[in-house]
Amino acid sequence: MDKQRLREILKELKKWKAHATILLSLYIPPGRPISDVLNLLRQELSVADNIKLKKTRNAVERALSVAIERVSKIPKVPDKGLVLFTGENPDTGESITVMLIPPEDVPVFFYRTDKVFHTEFLEDMVSESNMVGLLIVERDAATIGLLKGNRLQVVEELEDYIPGKHQKGGQSQRRYDRIIEQMVEDFYKRVGEHVNKAFLPLLEQGKLKAILVGGPAYAKYDFMEKDYMDYRLKKIVLPEFIDVAYQGEPGLREMILKAGDALKEQEYAETLKALEEFKYHLAKDDGMIVYGDEEVRNALEMGLVETLLIGESREDVEEWLDLARKRGAKPLVLSDDIPEGEWFTKTFNGLAGILRTRITW
Structure with a gap:
């Protein structure tokens, strides 16, 4: 199963909500004996008879019976594992059963009946592993974003008040300029801290592949000259800096469009x-x-x-x-x-x- 098809299935599963814990989620990792899984499901079916509310008890028993029926037809867990969701809406009689082999190995053995289907392990599989970090920086504003497949995410927008140039001249001018320079320095440090917080975990997980930097005028060069950003992140910064006129999502879109071949593999x-x-x-x-x-x-x-x-x-x-x-x-x-x-x-x-x-x- 490809990731696009999996996204569609997850979208449908997320629509299901129940008033009681009657929606069954089952994850079977590679190498797990089918007999172990069936033993667990049969034990759960016998325990379900103790559920006091009849409507809930019947719904859970039907879900477990469907799961046992489906799993018993599988002689061996596939190489990537197996995932099953089944449940019903007692009020409408509508039911759903989905059994699939995911695009990546099932990481854990997991069984639960709940008010929702537990799709979190599959969502990890469709989250993009080829992300690009985006940073627009100027002396008093910055936007941090992520490019994930066919989605653009604005992670954070930062801004500060940095006064313009002083016009008095003399020592007063120089003192004022030093104050402004320190304010800009402090803002760049703050931006670097937020960039590290947003991007380092993704880099350590192997998901972040590159960082694209842009902004108006020379601020982007000034920012990159010093070590405001962690050295590990600086290693994956793309060499071409992009001139953009805006902050926020419009600026990120402008930067992506101007990036050309640098982002040619990004959907x-x-x-x-x-x-x-x-x-x-x-x-x-x-x-x-x-x-x-x-x-x-x-x-x-x-x-x-x-x-x-x-x-x-x-x-x-x-x-x-x-x-x-x-x-x-x-x-x-x-x-x-x-x-x-x-x-x-x-x-x-x-x-x-x-x-x-x-x-x-």
């Missing part, structure tokens, strides 16, 4: 650029884009789509991903969190293609 940067290209062709009305499910499918079948844009909220994301790959198109899944992602989903039903050449029908 978020790719989707931003692809969406900009789509809008460019849309404005020119030059016949180089296609939208509408039937029109996109026909263009894919003809091998004319170079890039396929898919909104992540569509229920058939996996189907379009498969079709794009079979027809030689590059699929990009657009998060609603991406700038104009919601506009794309609402206006074009979350599906469009950028073409290799104009279509002549």
